[in-house]
Amino acid sequence: MPDITARREHVAAWLTANGIAPDDVPLGRPITETTREDGTPVIQHTAFLREDGKLYADSTGDVAAERREVDLVVPWDTDADTLWTTEHRVTLLQQIETRPGDDAGAGQRWMEARNTGRVLVACNCGYTSGWVRRSDLPDAAAVYAEHSTSPPDVLTIHAGQSPDPTI
């Protein structure tokens, strides 16, 4: 089982070393180590905005946040191989069967398709159910609980990539 906590603590320590408050960095937003045009190394990240020390909602109802850029003080440790993990990401596939339908005229045929009732659940961590009848799946709720994808994406480092224009 991947140790997400250790990885998150490593990222948090790195952010702190660079003067960024980890608690103010939302999960699932890219953190980019890059350089300004003048060659200055920087960290681009998203940070929550605070008013009187408190988070607040923006006009869309999301927690207010903005993209920021700070000078890089401590580079990301790219040799931290022990931090690579195969986190849970559950995918469910439904098997479909098809057959040619009746001649629709002019030599054209519809293709009929339907679910076979078989599904395959696979997780990025390595788990796979194989193709099984949906009713034969081990308790689906238990599978999702064990392979929960939340919190999603934790913190993704994109070293050297161009800044993400979206927020």
Ligand SMILES: [Zn+2]
């Ligand atoms: Zn999993």
